[in-house]
Amino acid sequence: MTIRLTLMCAAAPTERDPRFGGDTMLDAQALEQARRVAGSLPAADAVLSAPSQRCRQTAETVASEDAVTVEPALKGLDMGGWQGLTPDEVATNDAVGLGSWMSDPEAAPHGGESVAQLCRRTAAWLDSLPDDTGRALAVVEQDVARAALLHAIGAPDPSFWRVDVPPLSFFQLTSRSGRWNLRIAAATGGRHAFQ
Numbered sequence: 001m002t003i004r005l006t007l008m009c010a011a012a013p014t015e016r017d018p019r020f021g022g023d024t025m026l027d028a029q030a031l032e033q034a035r036r037v038a039g040s041l042p043a044a045d046a047v048l049s050a051p052s053q054r055c056r057q058t059a060e061t062v063a064s065e066d067a068v069t070v071e072p073a074l075k076g077l078d079m080g081g082w083q084g085l086t087p088d089e090v091a092t093n094d095a096v097g098l099g100s101w102m103s104d105p106e107a108a109p110h111g112g113e114s115v116a117q118l119c120r121r122t123a124a125w126l127d128s129l130p131d132d133t134g135r136a137l138a139v140v141e142q143d144v145a146r147a148a149l150l151h152a153i154g155a156p157d158p159s160f161w162r163v164d165v166p167p168l169s170f171f172q173l174t175s176r177s178g179r180w181n182l183r184i185a186a187a188t189g190g191r192h193a194f195q
Contacts (some may be wrong), residue, residue: 001134002176011058012167013054014029046137048137055139058139058168094110118143122144149171
């Protein structure tokens with residue numbers, strides 16, 4: 001059987017306050033944006049969500065609340081001592097550590113999880129999905145979406161910083177016999193073209 005996994009990046013609050021590992025409730029405008037995207041998503045037999053509040057809210061907006069399963073393995077990158085800090089605060093207080101973290105996927109100067117560890121964890125989750133998963137939607141943080149994409153196309157961990165995943169963007173990964181592929185949708189008048 002073929003697994004068809006759509007990965008969707010969670011919505012972001014309208015008033016953005018970027019912080020490492022930040023998790024704030026979504027406002028009405030962000031939830032409305034998620035509702036508009038819902039019609040573009042391919043059908044799913046299962047809806048999974050990362051544990052963060054914004055991922056759960058996004059998943060519950062694009063699917064019904066009782067249809068969403070929280071998947072702990074999809075949690076975002078553990079930012080250790082940088083948790084809750086802004087990039088400017090980290091750049092001011094730990095410029096060397098920030099530079100190391102952004103250039104070496106194995107670095108974890110914050111005492112949390114390295115990018116390489118996140119990539120390995122995400123790859124292990126993807127590869128553990130049963131063959132009979134069918135069509136699934138997973139609402140995740142940007143870093144998990146990046147890691148999943150790298151695994152699917154066999155890109156090296158340093159490519160992590162070269163992938164932009166905006167809020168509410170989505171892509172589909174397919175797997176048959178343990179091999180992942182990236183599927184890009186074609187525009188079809190506002191609807192997805194994942195078949």
